[in-house]
Amino acid sequence: MPDRPEIVCICGSTRFVDEMRAANRDLTFAGVIVVAPGEANEVITDEQKAALDALHLRKIDLADRVLIVNPGGYVGESTSREIAYARAAGKPVSFTDPV
Template sequence: MTDRPEIVCLCGSARFVDELRAANRDLTFAGVIVLAPGEVDGPVTPEQKAVVDALHLRKIDLADRVLVVNPGGYVGDSTRREIAYARAAGKPVSFTDPV
C-alpha cells in the first residue's frame, strides 16, 4: 500500500445493493478507500433525492476514479449522469460488466 491509498467512487443503481456492497468489500480488502452511494431505505422525497444525488457528485470529485457496478450491463439514467459528470471532471471510469 502506498502512503495514500487510491480512492474509488462506486456508482450504480440502488437495485444492485448486494453487488455494490460486494465491490465495496473487495476494494476495501485490496487497500482502497471506497466512496459508495448512500443507502436509503423506504420512500424518498424529491428534495431528499436531490440532496443524495448532489452529495454523490461530491464523492466523485473526491475520487481518483469511478467504478460503475452494472450487472448485466445495466446503466440507468442517474448512473449515466454520474458517468458523464466523472468524465467531464477527467476521472477514469470503468465498469464491472460490459456496457
C-alpha cells in the same frame, strides 16, 4: 508508493445494492478507500433524492477513479449522469460488466 491509498467512488443503480456492497468489500480488502452511494431503507422524497444525487457528485470529486456497478450491462439515467460528470472531471471510469 503513494502517500495514501487509492480512492474509488462506486456508482450504480440502487437496485444493485448487494452487488455494490460486494464491490465495496472487495475494494476495501484490496486496500482501497471506497466512497459509495448512501443507502436508505425507506422511501425518500424527491428533495432527498436530489440532495443525495448532488452529494454523490461531490464523492466523485474526491475519488481517483469511478467504478460503475452494472450487472448485465445496465446503466440507468442517474448513473449515466454520474459517468458524464466523472469523465468531464477527468476521472477514469470502469465498469463491472460490459456496457
